[in-house]
Amino acid sequence: VARGLGDVSEFRRDPISGAWVIVAPERNRRPQPSRRKGAGSPAPRFDPDCPFCPGNEAMLPTIIEESAGDAPPGWLTRVVTNKYPALSPDDGPPAAMEQAGLRMSGYGFHEVIIETARHDGDLSTLDAPGLDAIVHTYHRRFADLAGRTGIRAVVVFRNHGRRGGASLTHPHAQAIATALMPPRLADVVERAHAYHARNGQCLMCAELALELSLARRIVEVSKDFVVLVPYAAAAPCEMWIVPRRHQASFAEAHDGELVELARVLQRTLRRLNTVIGDAPYNFAIESVATPGADSQHWRLCIMPRIAEPGGFELGSGLAINPSSPEDDAEALRLAPA
Numbered sequence: 493v494a495r496g497l498g499d500v501s502e503f504r505r506d507p508i509s510g511a512w513v514i515v516a517p518e519r520n521r522r523p524q525p526s527r528r529k530g531a532g533s534p535a536p537r538f539d540p541d542c543p544f545c546p547g548n549e550a551m552l553p554t555i556i557e558e559s560a561g562d563a564p565p566g567w568l569t570r571v572v573t574n575k576y577p578a579l580s581p582d583d584g585p586p587a588a589m590e591q592a593g594l595r596m597s598g599y600g601f602h603e604v605i606i607e608t609a610r611h612d613g614d615l616s617t618l619d620a621p622g623l624d625a626i627v628h629t630y631h632r633r634f635a636d637l638a639g640r641t642g643i644r645a646v647v648v649f650r651n652h653g654r655r656g657g658a659s660l661t662h663p664h665a666q667a668i669a670t671a672l673m674p675p676r677l678a679d680v681v682e683r684a685h686a687y688h689a690r691n692g693q694c695l696m697c698a699e700l701a702l703e704l705s706l707a708r709r710i711v712e713v714s715k716d717f718v719v720l721v722p723y724a725a726a727a728p729c730e731m732w733i734v735p736r737r738h739q740a741s742f743a744e745a746h747d748g749e750l751v752e753l754a755r756v757l758q759r760t761l762r763r764l765n766t767v768i769g770d771a772p773y774n775f776a777i778e779s780v781a782t783p784g785a786d787s788q789h790w791r792l793c794i795m796p797r798i799a800e801p802g803g804f805e806l807g808s809g810l811a812i813n814p815s816s817p818e819d820d821a822e823a824l825r826l827a828p829a
């Protein structure tokens with residue numbers, strides 16, 4: 493399969509989600525890091541007004557769990573209920589849709605994963621024990637929430653930078669468990685299911701094999717993970733971290749894979765920092781809640797937030813990526829990690 497790009501625009505379709513994008517590399521080049529550096533003053537180690545800093549527990553709602561650390565304050569990660577939850581378990585799992593399928597009670601869980609006690613910490617610079625604790629916490633929260641009655645999907649995600657949607661500076665991720673199957677995940681599941689029914693194999697495993705053979709969009713290959721820029725990347729330097737072993741749900745990742753994922757994620761964020769500077773980004777683990785399916789295969793998606801979507805995106809649902817996925821992959825591959 494020839495998949496390439498010259499200096500002309502093209503429509504590309506993501507084989508996993510089915511979403512179309514416009515890749516228009518002559519429209520605008522990838523932003524240079526020099527333009528992005530020096531945004532604001534560095535954060536302090538401790539902020540007396542920050543609810544996530546140690547000692548400020550009175551500002552927190554319920555503490556759900558902590559992972560223990562040797563040094564003060566005695567924890568590496570801490571999970572709390574979101575003070576302003578998007579969804580809540582108070583009403584119990586909904587019995588059914590109402591109003592002709594247009595309404596359902598907002599049942600779910602919304603948690604905040606405080607990733608370090610250090611107000612000025614960052615995933616790209618944390619030490620190995622801190623990183624391991626974070627990825628293991630993602631995994632525990634995912635597995636716990638995914639197993640609860642009435643939950644259809646769990647999304648573990650992180651917003652970095654104000655334009656990435658982070659309202660608090662202190663490093664944190666979030667987990668939302670929802671009683672409604674999110675439409676995009678439903679599309680991904682349906683496409684993977686149909687592909688498996690037609691071809692007898694996992695769509696993501698096939699996509700990984702193709703990308704590895706082409707090598708043009710590969711950023712890093714480790715023992716258990718492949719980092720790549722997707723064929724139909726919707727934004728400059730969008731990346732996926734995909735497990736090489738077939739596994740439907742993030743809940744199936746074993747301990748060795750989680751330790752490696754922590755390292756791979758850190759290297760990937762460092763590459764991103766080198767190529768586009770400390771840009772805002774979102775990442776999310778896209779995974780089905782239920783383990784075991786031959787057709788499904790989870791991944792971690794990293795989406796830099798360099799440009800706000802404009803009116804065309806709003807009116808068409810088509811993203812315009814002003815950067816070539818192949819050029820981005822090369823720059824990221826060559827960047828120090």
Ligand SMILES: [Zn+2]
Nearest residue numbers: 542545611662
């Ligand atoms: Zn803080």
Ligand SMILES: [Zn+2]
Nearest residue numbers: 694697738789
């Ligand atoms: Zn697979």
